[in-house]
Amino acid sequence: MHAYRTHNCSQLDAENDGQQVRLSGWVHRKRDHGGVLFIDLRDHYGITQIVADSDSPALPTLESLRAESVVTIDGVVKRRSEATVNPNLATGEIEVFARAVTVQSMAQELPMPVAGDAEYPEDIRLRYRFLDLRREKVHANIMLRAQVIASLRQRMIEQGFTEFQTPILTASSPEGARDYLVPSRVHPGKFYALPQAPQMFKQLLMVAGFDRYFQIAPCFRDEDARADRSPGEFYQLDFEMSYVTQDDVFAAIEPVLHGVFEQFADWQGKGRTVSPLPFQRIPYRESMLKYGNDKPDLRNPLIITDVSELFQGSGFGRFASIVEAGDVVRAVPAPGTAEKSRKFFDDMNSWAQSEGFAGLGYATRKGGEWGGPIAKNHGEEGMAKIAEALGLGPDDGVFFAAGKEAQAAKLAGLARTRVADQLGLIDDSRFEFCWIVDFPMFEYDEDAKKVDFSHNPFSMPQGELEALETKDPLDILAYQYDIVCNGIELSSGAIRNHRPEIMYKAFEIAGYSQADVDANFAGMINAFKYGAPPHGGSAPGVDRIVMLLADEPNIREVITFPMTQKAEDLMMGAPSFVSTKQLRELNIRVTADTAKKDTAEVVAPNAAG
Secondary structure, rough: OOOOOOOOOOOOOOOOOOOOEEEEEEEEEEEEOOOOOEEEEEOOOOOOEEEOOOOOOHHHHHHHOOOOEEEEEEEEEOOOOOHHHHHHOOOOEEEEEEEEEEEEEOOOOOOOOOOOOOOOOOHHHHOOOOOOOHHHHHHHHHHHHHHHHHHHHHHHHHHHEEOOOOOEEEEEOOOOOOOOOOEEEOOOEEEEEOOOOOOHHHHHHHHHHEEEEEEEEEEEEEOOOOOOEEEEEEEEEEEEEEEEOOOHHHHHHHHHHHHHHHHHHOHHHHOOOEOOOOOEEEEHHHHHHHHHHOOOOOOOOOOOEOOHHHHHOOOOOOOOHHOOOOOOOEEEEEEEOOOOOOHHHHHHHHHHHHHHHOOOOOEEEEEEEOOHHHHHHHOOHHHHHHHHHHOOOOOOOEEEEOHHHHHHHHHOOOHHHHHHHHHHHOOOOOEEEEEEOOOEEEEEEEEEEEEEOOOOEEEOOOOHHHHHHHOOHHHHHHHHEEEEEEEEEEEEEEEEEEOOOHHHHHHOOOOOOOHHHHHHHHHHHHHHOOOOEEEEOOOEEEHHHHHHHHHHOOOHHHHHOOOOOOOOOOOEEEEOOOHHHHHOOOOOOOOOHHHHHHOOOOOOHHHOO
């Protein structure tokens, strides 16, 4: 017999009745029924019920064990009576009568229980993450993650992609988020950077002649946490393709994402559906108008409408003056709100103010009768036109966001989401994908008073060099796209600008000289001068994919060892101070004042004096 187990804790059933077996695992729960002790023994695979009565030599030892102690049980499988079968357990037809027990490891008193579904503070969960990972839901999430990654990898290979690994230690880039820096011991005063993404390396692989690359890539960005973003590091399905158009990229990755989501749509019996292929494509400007953002949740049926023209010369002077000044009024329908009290609408206005906006106007409607100051001043005829424009019914209200276009769009988008949440309009049984396409290449930076890149500076402009030389920069669109699912951006991507002369011109419009490009992006621009194929790709976020499939509101629930919102690893004590010897080897000095503040200032040798 094996030293630790003949079976795992999910394998035994009625066919094993009468067999001598050996199981190993953690003591999940104990129940003492007056001379008969029941123990749920748990391992990675499942749970088996262990029984010890007064005739069992193992009883005294089992009675003394704390929960989460690790034991090996020798016993006999016995079929349960029909009345005691547990249909919710894979091993629910049987139990094992203990004849001997070996304690492999005794558990101390637990800082948090493993059994049960009670919630615990995040700092406790992350400090004792090895215990948290034993809990059923978290354990299942991490297994889902492993299965999703395996599925993504297999589907990419079937699509003709080859997996490559790119460097972790690389050069710092002036673009994008804040880098994590790594000091060099052999090059005093110089630093490596951890890659924010393998962007340049994957493009260089295309220049090197590898046609279809992919990688489950670790990425590192020193940025703040939020619900769908983990601080420090994250993983993405990074891929790149040569000799492709935007349509080719979509055709390659859509079956991968659709297949993975279909494969796990019924995870834990959730029974969700996935939007059919091909995924819907929505131009950026249309998305900003209809949904108020560039990552729309298409499960939400509400559509925003620009009603600026309908308030020109209106009796509602505030909106009329806003429109006359060249600003906009956006309307969000509120269907079926006739029975809602005035408080519902006033609370929405208060919410908008709490979000930093001046307010959210509204008009109520019941049985075709309008109510509220806006409706009263705008008049019956004016409100009828608004109802027609929005397709409102006789019991549908409406909210208004007015002001500068960007602010009005943002407020309308947030209001669209909140109204749908409040009214229960979002269908949680669906995964709705879409592409956002035709992003503007440039935008005007009001603070710097200059034209700058709006998104990805390395995208190919639509119209290429001719567009850069002849069009207003703010009218130029890019071959740039985002893939969105249920309001979550999974990734950005682009057809790349692979021609040096176009890249120099694009950067010139944004205020960068050729020397700036050569200095900051030397590796890539130099490679392009030796023959680069047209290429493009994207990088859907693995953590976000798993978060959606697991139906978790926070990304930390699907990461094995996540950091806190302050980018701290409470379990391992990172970040931490290091020894003076280590600092000296790296030519780094931590100032006394900085050390007191628990932050470090890196000083190059010459600057340190």
